[in-house]
Amino acid sequence: MSSVPEPVEPEVLVARGLFKRSVWDWCYAVGLVLGSGWVLQRFGQWMDGYEQVILVAAVVALITLAWHWSAIRNLMWVLIAVSLCSVYWYQGQIARAQEVFFLKYLISSQTAIMWMCFFYALSALSYWSGLLGRVAALTAAGTRLLWVGVTAGLVGLLVRWYESYLISVDVGHIPISNLYEVFVLFTIITGLLYLYYEARYATRQLGAFVMLVVLAAVWFILWYTFDRGAHEIQPLVPALQSWWMKIHVPANFIGYGSFAIAAMIACAALLVDRGWLTQILPTPAVMDDLMYKVIALGFTFFTIATILGAMWAAEAWGGYWSWDPKETWALIVWLNYAAWLHMRLIKGVRGPLLAWWAVIGLFVTMFAFVGVNMFLSGLHSYGQL
Amino acid sequence: MGQWSRWQALYTLFSSMRFAISLLSVLAIASVVGTVLKQAEPYANYIAQFGPFWFPVFEALGLYDVYHASWFLTILAFLVLSTSSCIYRNGPSMLQEMASYRDKVTVRTLQRLPMQMTLPLEQSLQACQAQVEAYLFRHGFRYRVTARGAGGADILIAAKAGSYHRLGYLFTHCGIVVICVGGLIDGNLPLKALQWTGQKVIEVRDIPQSQVPAQSRLGPDNQSFRGNVNIPEGSSANVVFLNVGDGYFVQDLPFTVALNKFHIEHYTTGQPRDFASDIVLTDRQTGERIERTIRVNHPLIHRGIAIYQASFADGGTRMQFRAWPLFSQKPQPFDIAGVVHQSTTIHNGQTELRLEVADFRPFNIEDLSVNNTPQEPVKTAGVAARVFAQMGSGAADASRQDLRNVGPSVQFRLRDAQGQASEFSNYMLPLQLEGAWYLMSGVRASPNASFRYLRLPLDSQGRIERYMRLRALLLDAKSWPLLGQRFAAQAGGSAVTPQLRARLAESAERVLQLFATNGFQSVSDFIDQSVPEAERDKAAEIYVKVLEGVALAAWQWDNQQHTPTTSMDDPQALRFVRDTLTSVSDSFAYGAPFYVQLTQFEEVKASGLQLTRAPGQNIVYGGCLLLVLGIFVMLYIRERRLWILLQAAHSDTHAQMVVAMASNRNTLDNDQEFIHHQQAFAAMSKG
């Protein structure tokens, strides 16, 4: 007779009905609905129908997300408060970024992005010293610092969005339109996705690995800023002036971020496979499961993003598929992960082979993300280096 | 091997996982080729790149249009075949699985599953059954109860949840097949077939479209195409051009598109903000007229043909030029008319040149700041200083830029009788540089070089005539004695003897003669030849002084002839004279015997439209929907099966409860969930 194990409450079975939500959950939902209602009423006349739908869908998504993962709720309150402060301090004049202390040193977009980089670096340091020194308090600090970094990055993007309208109303646009902006977005999405899985799986030790990708992106952002001056807000070329951008780009970066996390977990898994850090890192089974979950999520969003891209292309360039280098590389990335999923789900492959495959997958992804802009030219040449 | 079993083997291969994964990899690698090698370039570029030996080899491999090459399409076809046979092979059993409760399992099977437990049953079978059913219902399981064992005394409750997971497989794989089919419909297979059978032939000549023969024309009934056409304002088009290989086909349209006006708007930084075309579409059959403005991201769709704003160009702007001979004794300017994309012949004495007007730009935004790169000091400053400099908004640092509209410009080539040409870029309006005004003319010998600019100084009235007269004076041997004397007359003061003045005049003439051969270059060459090295700097200084003096004398003489009212000592005179000397000197390397000044223009723009008909588009979108739906179902619906076998007491065994769980996905979630079930069922077994 088998013995009955200790009781646990698995996440999957914790059914929480609509009416079992906390007061805070409801406050948050009502706050977002009222806020977006006000936005629609006040600014709706300048948004086209699609943009209004996107706003409503975003509110629904943000409520669902926060009900599922309460940390998002706090993040959103902070972001809303900071955004309102920036509107108040700017008083409609972009030049005040240099004059008002809190703007200049705290929340003007470039400053916030610098803070973001700084906190990412601190977070990586904490995670690594916590991992190698086996100090739980340090890894815990890594998590908190990562939260601060992600928040600073989001503040940077939100304020940048507002600043673009202050430069000139016709210049105003969502800051996900060039390589600099999407790199910031990439670090934020990677950070948030990782924080989510960390909370679900209680795997703080993996933070050190994930932060390596984030640090690489930070290095790129700094180089791009200081060497190329790429941080300056540029107006949008006509092809990019479309509501499609607001859904295509974020979906893509959920894909890229997931693939990056999967590759870093794969690195950790490969170390364990060689017998390194076995005492500290999660078990192979946990990492394997995580890797699958992350790739599955990334694959789903990447599929959606590619399809959205095709639909946008049909509207902007006159064809849903032109075999343009960026499109083709998106297909290559997609085929790669489709093959990965088949190997795992149907062939039942596990272990180092899949881990190596995930690592190589990151290189393929990175080429699709940056390499194409650097080495190949095509219709997508907005983000040329 | 029999015929049948051979097919069987092929089918097994196609529907196998290994084959599918291999195909995915091959397709990915094949796709890389087309991104590395630029596709659909003019063939001349490929010849230049690969040389005459490799060019035909790569052409035969279809590398210049990989994605339409037959081998590439074959891979795609195999993918469709493989996926279809996979569906055919797995689909039915998956549907069966979905419907089944798998209630035929035996105790032994259950007890061999990884997730199972057996507990003594301490309450009645029926009471326990009721509890189990309620529990399963609460947790979203569907179940079936069957009697088991000898005399049907045992009870098996077979439960399942998330069995729609299997639909995910069908959706994704059908989605892929549907997408490929839609893509093939929109591909150029029918046209390729017509080409192979020789019914259609690519046109490679550059001839007016009306003269293109029927064998290179496609009728309006062509179901799928993607072509381009440029329409100048005030003109219309009823065909588009499909670029194929190194030539094109002419696609006849069922309507006529006329362009009334093309609009282009710019941001203050000069980047384009909006392209839009006011078009009028007239249906050839119904005569229906549609007037609409199309812009980027906002196409017009008529009869399944979508009309996109794709590009823009000059549509034949008409211009007036004034050509100023640079090296003739009597510099009489003369007027020429020109049209963009056309050429005219200029006769000037014996020389004959072709003026080929390439492009016209109605305005140019230039950064006129001295420092239009990030400032050096910031770069060398410490890290902290650099970071501080970056803090603030994302707005461009206004102090670093000085963006200004410097007005219209024209690009043209001047081709001589030998066919040699230099390319020019001339601004219509003068530009103020370091406080003085100039006309600017850029020149380059090859399209890859950057323009070198010749500055032509303007006088205080902003006219070019004085410069032209002055340079004619300086270059004309007949005026040298006069200029030499006038220069000598002003030199020194009363102390200078007449002999000295004569010598001065003579050397001034010599310097002019030198200068007139090749500008400062010939003066400098002369010094290098005739002056000892130690004294060259000093000599050069003296020569330049003399040249400036003579030129000043020329300026004064010209002033007396033409504008007697102007005072003799204009403070700008020396600057003007120096600029003139520089300009004359540079003009020896200018590469043209004229300066072509743009005097008037009447702009005509052309809009580049792309017209596509893609009947497969909605099929592809349908396939995409299936694909996404399928992926969600497959990844986020977990199939789980639970079996609860309640066994009554037998002669040799107690009553017991066997619980087992299975899933087609091995994830940690299952283990966690089973632990939860174990506790619940353990409690039920006790009653």
Ligand code: HEM
């Ligand atoms: C040719 C292109 C193909 C593509 C792009 C493709 C794509 C996919 C995708 C995206 C999934 C979902 C994986 C997941 O759960 O996340 C999947 C699952 C699957 N594929 Fe394919 N597939 C292809 C061909 C094939 C072929 C030829 C077979 C036949 C052996 C096959 C068999 C399966 C099976 C059995 C599953 C898993 C179903 C399940 O157990 O849930 N696939 N495929």
